[in-house]
Amino acid sequence: MAKVTTETHGAVRLIRYANPPRHYMTAEGAGLMLAAVQAAVADPAIRVLVLTGTEDVFVRHYDVSEIVAVGEAVQAGQLKPEDFERGGFADMIRAVFESPKPVIAAINGVCMGGGFELALACDLRIAGNQVPLIGLPETRIGIFPGGGGTQRLPRMIGEARALEFILRGQTVDAEGALALSLVNSVAADAVAEALALAAELSARGAEGLAHAKRLVRGALTWGLVDGTREEQHGFHAVLKSESAMAAMKDFLANGEDITR
Numbered sequence: 001m002a003k004v005t006t007e008t009h010g011a012v013r014l015i016r017y018a019n020p021p022r023h024y025m026t027a028e029g030a031g032l033m034l035a036a037v038q039a040a041v042a043d044p045a046i047r048v049l050v051l052t053g054t055e056d057v058f059v060r061h062y063d064v065s066e067i068v069a070v071g072e073a074v075q076a077g078q079l080k081p082e083d084f085e086r087g088g089f090a091d092m093i094r095a096v097f098e099s100p101k102p103v104i105a106a107i108n109g110v111c112m113g114g115g116f117e118l119a120l121a122c123d124l125r126i127a128g129n130q131v132p133l134i135g136l137p138e139t140r141i142g143i144f145p146g147g148g149g150t151q152r153l154p155r156m157i158g159e160a161r162a163l164e165f166i167l168r169g170q171t172v173d174a175e176g177a178l179a180l181s182l183v184n185s186v187a188a189d190a191v192a193e194a195l196a197l198a199a200e201l202s203a204r205g206a207e208g209l210a211h212a213k214r215l216v217r218g219a220l221t222w223g224l225v226d227g228t229r230e231e232q233h234g235f236h237a238v239l240k241s242e243s244a245m246a247a248m249k250d251f252l253a254n255g256e257d258i259t260r
Contacts, residue, residue, distance in 0.1 A: 001028070002017070002026055002028050002032055003018045004017055005018070006040070008046070009198075010199060011048065011199075012046070012048045012049075012050060012195060012198040013040040013043070013048075013050070014050045014191070015037065015040065015050065017032075017033060017051070017054070018054040022060055023053060023054070023057035023060045024059070024060055024061060025059045025061070025062045025089065026062075027066060028088075033092050034088065034091055034092040034095055037051075037096055037099065037103075038095055041099050041100070041101055047101060047201070047202035048103075048104065048198040048199075048201045049101055049198075050104045050105075050191070050198050051096070051103065051105050051118070051122060052106035052107075052194070056108065056110070058107045058108055058110065058131075059112075059114065059115025060110050060112060061115055062113050062114030062115075089147060093117065096118065097148070100206075100210040100213065100214070101206070101209070101210070102124070103121075103123050104198055105119040105122040105126070106126055106191045106194035107119055107125060107127040107174075107183065108128050109128065109131055110131065111133070112133055112135050112136070112171060113136060113137060113145070114147050116134060116135060116149070117148050125182070125183040126186070126190045126193050126194045127178070127185075127187075128186070128187065128189065128190035131174040131177075131190075133172075133173070134173070135171030135172055136166055137169040137170070137171055138166075138169060140169040144166065153166065155220050156181065157181050205238075205244045206243065207241040207243065208241075208244055211238050215227070218230060
């Protein structure tokens with residue numbers, strides 16, 4: 001049975017997924033993750049989210065038996081294409097991707113298929129240096145990444161590399177993932193590193209981070225004129241924030257050293 005536990009570290013919420021013994025993602029598990037993410041996003045005391053797994057597994061992959069059951073429902077005419085736009089896993093991935101608060105994936109172990117698609121939906125990814133498998137192996141069993149992988153991976157590493165990675169169903173270890181820019185960094189302890197980074201981000205203005213995240217995401221789909229306009233309007237909005245104004249005034253009052 002899937003289980004999601006949470007820990008609060010100051011302004012950081014650590015969300016940990018477990019589904020022993022194989023640690024597959026399931027519809028039940030996705031629903032539990034969705035609830036935990038939504039609760040963290042709604043909590044004004046939480047500024048950054050960290051997602052991780054347990055027992056040297058982030059998420060092994062989505063439970064193939066559940067996918068087969070869904071396929072049988074499709075073949076029986078019980079599900080339409082638009083039904084795949086919503087539901088536990090799709091809603092959970094969307095909640096992570098659209099969170100106004102930064103979300104960091106602490107890839108503590110095996111992370112494939114739907115597990116890696118969850119990591120791709122996060123803003124930053126840190127892998128443990130002993131992680132042996134990260135990737136999207138779905139084409140090896142006749143399907144393809146259906147949780148955003150075909151859309152997010154090309155935006156991250158380019159079309160040519162993403163095509164090879166997905167068509168061949170490739171997996172790599174932590175260092176291979178870093179070489180391909182699938183993760184931002186590799187650390188001896190992914191969770192500890194992610195919590196340290198989250199603590200750093202939690203000290204930054206929440207409004208500024210939220211606008212920066214939204215604008216960088218939009219830059220991949222907006223035209224330059226529209227994107228620049230969105231940026232200008234966002235800058236106007238963040239200047240209405242008391243915390244942003246206080247941070248800048250503090251900067252001025254303390255010797256104008258932006259490196260501190």
